[in-house]
Amino acid sequence: MIVMNKKFENYFIKALHNAKIEEIRETYRKKKGFSVRKNYKMGDIICDVFVQNPEKSVIFDITLLPISTYEKERIKKLQTKAKALGYGFRVVAINKPVNPTIAIGWLNQALLNFLVTNPPPVIQSKACHIHYEQVKSDIQSIEIDELEAFVHVEGSIEIDLKCETGEDRVISETFPFEGDISLNLLEKEIKYAKLNIDDSHWY
Secondary structure, X not given: OOOOOHHHHHHHHHHXXXXXXXXXXXXXXXXXXXXXXXXXXXXXXXXXXEEEOOOOEEEEEEEEEOOOXXXXXXXXXXXXXXXXXXXXXXXXXXXXXXXXXXXXXXXHHHHHHHHHHOOOHHHHOXXXXXXXXXXXXXXEEEEEEOXXXXXXXXXXXXXXXXXXXXXXXXXXEEEEEEEEEEEEOOOOXXXXXXXXXXXXXXX
């Protein structure tokens, strides 16, 4: 388990905040007649999400628990402005996890898919036929910027290979690696990966 430092904590909270905004936007986009805007400016205050149809308008404000005195005053000011304009007002509170383990459930499968479509030359040069079986990885660090994450990982790539054409014998090999990966959090896929693969045991 890796304890969040202050920088990671800020990135993590920002990611939670942005994910909640996207969740609200997607919910109302699916409803007929609604327009949805994020970072909607209302006077000198910027609202997280503003949804509207011909019958009603609603402001969504996302805040972090526990709510500080400053936040309470800000929310009260925003609620007063929304009410004066005839808008509905909803506060969405999110909890900050305590000392979370850095884990992304879909990362290994996404990395396996990426390697199949972008096979590393250092592995492809080992045999005529290669089948990527499994990827195991551990996240060592992470930075999140809106819906993109940058992670440093360590792990291993498990493959089956045939060294010569027509040969039936399959060899199973594991290649350790470490490297940097850029993730699209919304699409749950890898944008790019720069991996240093250790093939020293092959020789």
